[in-house]
Amino acid sequence: MTHTAEELAQALSIATKIDRKVKDLLSPIEREMRLMGYRQEFQEIIWQAIADEATRRATECRKG
Secondary structure, three states: OOOOHHHHHHHHHHHHHHHHHHHHHHHHHHHHHHHHOOOHHHHHHHHHHHHHHHHHHHHHHHHO
């Protein structure tokens, strides 16, 4: 499937907005971990839980 330059530009714009939104949503979690002095192991567990939830939701979307 080929896309026009306009379609690609729109897709890039949307992806950029989504990327910014995700970073904005995750920033408070990162800030809290830093302020609370969470050990690296706890931070890894939290980030993995977030990644697992994102993967689960993506899988659900693909299933329809």
